[in-house]
Amino acid sequence: MKKSITAVKLVTLLVFNWIVFSIRNPLILSILFIILLLLLYFAKAQIKKRLLAIIPIGIAIIIFQLIFYIWAPFTERFLFGFIAAAKIIIISLSVLTFLSYTSLFALIKLFDFLPEDIMLILMITAYLIPTILSEAEKIQIVQKSRNIKTNSFSSLAAIIIPLLHRVFQRAETISLTILARGYKSETN
Amino acid sequence: MKNGIIFDHVSFGYSKNKLQIDAASFAIEKGSFVGVTGVNGSGKTTLALMLNGIIPHELHGQFSGTITVDGIDTKTKPVSYFAQKIGMVFQNPDFMLFNLSVTEEIAFGLKNIKLHNAEDKIKNALQMVGMEDFANRDPQTLSLGEKQKICLAAVLALDTEYIVLDEPVAMLDYQGAVNLYRILDELNKKHGKTIIVIEHDTDFLSAHAKHTIIINRGKILFNDTTKKVFAHKTELRKIGIKIPQPIR
Numbered sequence: 153m154k155k156s157i158t159a160v161k162l163v164t165l166l167v168f169n170w171i172v173f174s175i176r177n178p179l180i181l182s183i184l185f186i187i188l189l190l191l192l193y194f195a196k197a198q199i200k201k202r203l204l205a206i207i208p209i210g211i212a213i214i215i216f217q218l219i220f221y222i223w224a225p226f227t228e229r230f231l232f233g234f235i236a237a238a239k240i241i242i243i244s245l246s247v248l249t250f251l252s253y254t255s256l257f258a259l260i261k262l263f264d265f266l267p268e269d270i271m272l273i274l275m276i277t278a279y280l281i282p283t284i285l286s287e288a289e290k291i292q293i294v295q296k297s298r299n300i301k302t303n304s305f306s307s308l309a310a311i312i313i314p315l316l317h318r319v320f321q322r323a324e325t326i327s328l329t330i331l332a333r334g335y336k337s338e339t340n
Numbered sequence: 341m342k343n344g345i346i347f348d349h350v351s352f353g354y355s356k357n358k359l360q361i362d363a364a365s366f367a368i369e370k371g372s373f374v375g376v377t378g379v380n381g382s383g384k385t386t387l388a389l390m391l392n393g394i395i396p397h398e399l400h401g402q403f404s405g406t407i408t409v410d411g412i413d414t415k416t417k418p419v420s421y422f423a424q425k426i427g428m429v430f431q432n433p434d435f436m437l438f439n440l441s442v443t444e445e446i447a448f449g450l451k452n453i454k455l456h457n458a459e460d461k462i463k464n465a466l467q468m469v470g471m472e473d474f475a476n477r478d479p480q481t482l483s484l485g486e487k488q489k490i491c492l493a494a495v496l497a498l499d500t501e502y503i504v505l506d507e508p509v510a511m512l513d514y515q516g517a518v519n520l521y522r523i524l525d526e527l528n529k530k531h532g533k534t535i536i537v538i539e540h541d542t543d544f545l546s547a548h549a550k551h552t553i554i555i556n557r558g559k560i561l562f563n564d565t566t567k568k569v570f571a572h573k574t575e576l577r578k579i580g581i582k583i584p585q586p587i588r
Contacts, residue, residue, distance in 0.1 A: 237369035257440035257478070279438045283480070325435035328389070331398055332430075333494065334423035 158258045167178045172242050180230065181238040186319035188245040203211030206244045272335075276326060280319075287318050343370045343410055344534075345391060345502070350405035352386060354394055357553055360386040362558040363405070368551075370501065371409075373528045373535045375549030375566065377542060379580045383558040384538045385431070388412070388506050390424040391536070408500070424453055425497030426502040431510060433487035437479035442490055446497045451522070453498060465497035469523055485516035491522065502534045503527065509541060517541070521548050545572055546584035554581065 175181055192199045217233030218226070250260075257280045263274060288311060295310045345368040353359040360383045378384050389395045393414040395404040398489055407414045430436050439445040443462055450458045459522050466472045468491040475484065479490055488508060495503055505524070509517035521544055527533040539545050545552060545566065552569040554562040556579050562569045570576070573583050 255440075255478075257444075260440060275440065276438050278440065279480070322435045325430055325432065326438050328394060328398070328437075329428075329430060329436045330448075331394060331419045332392060332423055332426075332428035333498070334420045334452035335448075336418070336420045336452065 154258060155261060158254055158262050161250060161254050162259070162262065165246060168246055168265055169243050170247070172239055175239075176235060178234055178238065181235065181242060184242050185238060185245070188242060188249055191249050192245065192252060195249065197252040199248075202244065202248050206241050210241050213237040213240065272330075280322070283322065284315070284319055288315050291315055291318070343565045344368050344409045345536075346406075347390075348406045348408075350390065350403075350407055351458045352390065352401055352403045354399075354401040356402055359402075359558050361390070362536060364555075364558075364560050365405075366553060366560055366563045368534065368536060370534050371528075371532050373524070373548060374537070374551050375545035375552045376555060377540065377545055377552065377581060378561075382555045384555055385506055386558075387555065388428070388504050388538050390428040390538075391415065391502070391504055392428055393419045400557065413436070418453065423449070423500075424498065426504060427498055427500035429488075429491045429503070429508060430496055431503040431506045433491045433511065436491050437487055440478060441475075442466070442477050442479055442482075442493075443475045445490060446494045447496045449494055455498070458497075461497045461499070462493075465493040468496050468527070470519075484511045485513070485519075486514060488516070488520060489494070491525075492520070500533075502536065504536045506538045507540060508537065509539070509544060517544060524548065541580050542570070542584040554579075556581055572580035 172181075172184065175184075189199065213236050214230065214233035217229050217236070221229050221232070224232075260271070260274055260278055264271060266274070291311050291314050294314075295307075300310045301307050347364050347366050348362045350361055351359055352361045355518065364387070376384055376387060383581060386395065389399060390407055391409070391414075393407075395401070395418050409422060414422065414435075437445055440447055445457055446462045446465055450461060455461060462475070463472065466475060469492055471486065471489050471493060474486065474490070479487060482490065488511070492503075492505075492508075505526075508520055508524075511521060524535050524537070525548055528535045537545065537549065552562070552564070552566040553560060554569060554576070561575070561578050561579070571583055576583060
């Protein structure tokens with residue numbers, strides 16, 4: 153039952169995004185944007201973080217439209233940029249909405265028809281992505297406490313190098329754990 | 341002694357120039373509670389990785405000597421074979437949990453070894469560590485102490501005769517450590533499991549292990565009953581090992 157609910161949610165997400173792609177009306181796109189914001193608000197998702205990441209991209213798209221298509225009238229350029237930006241923002245928010253209402257566990261279970269090796273890779277990837285992000289946040293806090301500025305491009309190494317070390321350490325322990333629990337790769 | 345684990349002149353180094361384990365010879369009796377201690381970099385974790393054949397099968401280097409588990413040479417069988425005999429709990433429980441639910445985490449080993457009655461085994465393992473209410477939880481949302489218990493439950497479900505734990509209390513608070521050692525004691529005394537604990541905390545070792553091995557720079561320095569080993573106070577202080585204090 154749970155599996156079929158997840159499947160319906162996934163199909164809904166795909167159909168929704170396909171529809172968003174074909175919409176050219178800025179009013180409808182704005183309404184969809186507001187609906188998604190409400191859904192995310194009720195799911196207590198981290199809307200602010202996502203908006204902070206995606207809105208600058210949207211603004212950049214509008215600016216590029218205004219700069220590069222100078223042969224078209226201003227309102228048309230602006231409208232075209234707005235529609236493109238809105239579509240990207242809505243698709244990004246729809247994925248966040250989907251993940252807020254669907255657990256990663258349920259999503260991966262949907263693919264249990266795949267070979268065991270691939271399922272294991274999927275599961276470890278699903279575990280590692282949020283783990284790496286939270287590790288990066290922790291490292292950022294540590295480096296800030298050492299008075300290292302972490303928001304500039306040049307000081308990115310202060311985060312990436314220890315992060316790589318931690319990720320490799322984790323990956324090694326996971327592989328040893330898997331072996332110690334009797335895992336035999338199908339390819340062996 | 342056919343039963344138990346026997347190290348016979350075992351040496352290992354990741355490179356030719358430096359040996360992590362240098363001519364180690366000792367025996368671990370079945371049903372015993374053994375502690376292994378030494379300072380950082382003395383070779384404790386390397387020794388643990390040799391017990392189930394991860395060294396030399398998966399981590400390669402200069403290996404010599406013989407390790408037998410119940411009479412079977414670790415070189416002759418793959419790690420998956422020894423996984424049915426030796427359960428391993430590594431140092432950091434945070435790094436060991438990769439499944440999306442506690443049940444899945446414990447079921448992972450059962451699926452690999454193809455054991456029957458998986459549901460009962462998962463339930464029993466969780467009961468043994470007092471975590472039966474956590475079956476559907478996401479392992480990443482648990483505290484370190486709870487994660488450590490889940491790692492132990494994942495090993496208990498496999499019903500291995502030997503359980504190896506690498507610094508199991510390094511990340512636990514005092515009460516968490518006391519609880520974990522209480523579970524290990526019970527597994528040893530009630531269920532007859534052989535417990536091998538790699539441990540920095542000599543207080544816990546002296547309170548629970550019947551037999552202790554001290555390792556220093558890859559060499560086995562002492563290998564005797566815990567009482568006799570910790571009687572060598574001067575030598576132990578010299579190499580930086582804390583003389584145990586009684587735990588209240």
